Amino acid sequence: MTDDEAARERDKGYLLDNRQAEAGERFAALSRLFDPVTFRRLGALGVAEGWSCWEVGAGGPSVPGWLAERVGEKGRVLATDLDTSWMPQAGAPYEVVRHDVGADEAPEGSFDLVHAxxxxxxxxxxxxxLRAMVRALRPGGWLLLEDADPALQPLACPDEYGPEQELANRIRRGFRALLAERGAQLDFGRTLPRLLRTAGLVDVEADAYFPITSPMGGALEAATVRQIRDRLIEGGLATAEEIEEHLANIASGSLDTTTAPLISAWGRKPLSRPRPHDETR
Known part of the structure; x- marks a missing residue:
């Protein structure tokens, strides 16, 4: 394989490769930013002792660990991901399995909760x-999906009052362009309620979380930019000097960087199928 062929093959993959060192920094920042939101929502759904839970695309240990504490020894927590290297397995109170939710069959068993x-x-x-996750639910079980909507709020710095903010927003546009090239649907988050209803779930609700600025938001931005640095340069989306300037602006602590809104949507699998409508009546 030539260098050009290898580069094209690499470009087909997931932009934020979990094998890169920066992935650990991103997981830590994402955990600090979004775990409180996720835990509140899971708690409101009633996760309790004895539940069987499937954590899809777990990435790191924080959510499966929280679930394992709630379900106790009588429950089950299965954590799956394409790359499980960031999840400790020895002695963990949950199962870890490599799994591609878009290609592989759903795990065996039925679950009270499926979360991604x-x-x-x-x-x-x-x-x-989505079909695989719905199939894995027991009747009455809950599906909780949480995903970003970068098109709903596309800026790194909504308050674009100077050159530092303008640079941050230009680099964020480059990030969005790279995501789109790899098939990410940038307006996906807003579609979750409709998708859950279409999948046959009931009691569907949704909300969103949008942190304007926080230390972890800056940490996430820095880790993400370092992780995609070469792709930004190769694509002509930013120069090496601009990236270093942006990282220095983040490190100064004076740059208010935000994330795309995290939209959480949840729905319940009906306890029984509704009877078909009798047209003769």
Missing amino acids: RLVLVHVPRREAA
């Missing part, structure tokens, strides 16, 4: 993945 955060927006076969 920041997963489906990156999965090319989203409909297949």
